[in-house]
Amino acid sequence: MALRFEILGRFNRARAAQLTLPHFVCQTPLFMPVGTQGTIKGLATNQLEEIGCQIILGNTYHLALRPTSELIDELGGLHKFMNWPRALLTDSGGFQMVSLLHLADITEKGVTFQSPVDGKPMLLTPEESIQIQSRIGADIIMALDDVVRTTITGPRIEEAMYRTLRWIDRCIAAHKRPHEQNLFGIVQGGLDPVLRDICVKGLVDRNLPGYAIGGLAGGEDKDSFWRVVAQCTAALPEDKPRYVMGVGYPLDIVVCSALGADMYDCVYPTRTARFGTALVPEMLS
Numbered sequence: 001m002a003l004r005f006e007i008l009g010r011f012n013r014a015r016a017a018q019l020t021l022p023h024f025v026c027q028t029p030l031f032m033p034v035g036t037q038g039t040i041k042g043l044a045t046n047q048l049e050e051i052g053c054q055i056i057l058g059n060t061y062h063l064a065l066r067p068t069s070e071l072i073d074e075l076g077g078l079h080k081f082m083n084w085p086r087a088l089l090t091d092s093g094g095f096q097m098v099s100l101l102h103l104a105d106i107t108e109k110g111v112t113f114q115s116p117v118d119g120k121p122m123l124l125t126p127e128e129s130i131q132i133q134s135r136i137g138a139d140i141i142m143a144l145d146d147v148v149r150t151t152i153t154g155p156r157i158e159e160a161m162y163r164t165l166r167w168i169d170r171c172i173a174a175h176k177r178p179h180e181q182n183l184f185g186i187v188q189g190g191l192d193p194v195l196r197d198i199c200v201k202g203l204v205d206r207n208l209p210g211y212a213i214g215g216l217a218g219g220e221d222k223d224s225f226w227r228v229v230a231q232c233t234a235a236l237p238e239d240k241p242r243y244v245m246g247v248g249y250p251l252d253i254v255v256c257s258a259l260g261a262d263m264y265d266c267v268y269p270t271r272t273a274r275f276g277t278a279l280v281p282e283m284l285s
Contacts, residue, residue, distance in 0.1 A: 001209045002139070003182045005241050013233065013260040019241055021139040022180060023079060024086040026054040028241065028262040031253065032089060033270055037062050038072075038082045040270060045084050054086055055139070057265045060132050061093035061124070065117050069135040077137030088138035089265075092129045094145045094186075094214075095246075106146060108163065126170035134177055142212065143171040145186040150220040157190035160215075164188045165202040172206065182209040184243060187232050190215060191224050200235045210241040213261070217246040226255055233260035250279065 004020040019026040033040050033048070036059045040048060048056070058078055063069060067081075075081050078088055093111070105112045110125035126144040133141040144167050146160035168185050175183050185203040189195030203211055213232045216225050229244055233256075236242050241262045247253060248266020256264065269279055 001178065001182065002180055003209050003241075005210075005239060007238070012258070014258045015260060015262070017241070017262060019262070021055075021087045021182070023088070023139050024054060026087060029253070029257045030054050030263055031248070031269075032057045032263065032265040034059070034265055034267045035082070037066065038078055041274065042270070045082060048084075049086070055089050055263075056082075056084060056086070058088060058090045058136065058138065059093070060090050060129060060136070060142075061113070063090070063136060064093070064124075064132050065115060065122075069132040073135035073137070077135075079137060087140070088136075089140040090133045090136055090138040090142065091245075092133070092142040092144040092186075093124050094129075094142075094147045108166075110144070126167040127174040130171050130174040130183075134175075134181065138181065140182045140184055140210065141175075143168050143183060143185050145188055145214055147188070147215060148190065150190050150215055150218045150224075152190070157192060158195055161189045161195045161199050165199060168203065168206060168208075184208060184210040184212050186212045186214040186245070187236075188215045191220060191228060193228075193231055196228060196231055197235065200232055204235075204237060208240070210243060211236050212243040212245050214245045216244065217252070217266075222252075225252075226259070229256050229261060230259045 002022050005017055007015050007017045009016040017028045019028050032055045033053060035056045038058055072078055072081050110123055113122045115122050129144040146163040148156055148160045185208045187199045189199045213229060216228060233242055243263035244256050244261045246266055247256060247264040248268035253264050
């Protein structure tokens with residue numbers, strides 16, 4: 001395990017903590033801006049340091065296509081590639097199952113994507129996802145999970161949850177750098193509390209360095225979203241970081257932090273800024 005998580009203060013379920021990673025000591029709760037292909041659009045890395053950014057999120061799917069993980073590895077890893085001295089997290093590529101579903105075919109073996117670059121098929125297995133992330137070299141790497149929209153109902157939700165648990169074992173077996181990179185598992189199960197409980201228990205039994213709550217912020221109503229976050233944070237270990245994926249609206253960050261979550265990511269702040277809107281403290285608005 002290549003992290004240390006120390007809770008410094010609490011208020012009811014909310015907590016402030018220090019998350020020590022190989023490249024940086026972070027203070028939580030924290031927000032991670034999304035640098036899909038190794039850069040935050042419109043900002044240099046020194047500017048990100050100046051505004052207090054602690055972790056940048058990179059996208060495994062896009063980095064594997066361009067510039068390729070092999071090239072990043074040859075150049076010394078993503079930290080050197082983007083001249084970033086602080087922490088990095090890479091997602092698994094699983095989110096593209098939802099966002100690019102018309103280009104993807106999901107089976108037990110993995111996910112076959114149609115490359116948006118040249119149209120050729122690209123198979124992303126749990127093993128390949130971990131191998132790509134190993135070459136990229138982020139502090140935190142995410143297990144490949146079977147992602148479905150929360151608005152979907154029926155047996156597909158259950159299938160995805162159990163497949164996520166089967167895939168985590170393949171990710172663990174493929175993870176060769178546990179003392180340099182931290183593998184986080186992702187809780188799936190849609191809005192079904194029984195499936196969420198099963199997934200949480202399965203992941204906790206595997207004693208991972210940290211846990212993410214996935215499959216949310218995809219169109220469900222706020223009450224359902226917050227209910228699932230509350231359920232999962234209550235069941236996840238106290239001494240491990242909890243990451244709610246895809247959350248970037250200020251109100252959601254405040255509520256999820258009050259429920260005991262620690263980490264967030266979303267394209268919302270940077271995408272909104274590119275369209276001319278800045279998020280500022282209320283006293284300055």
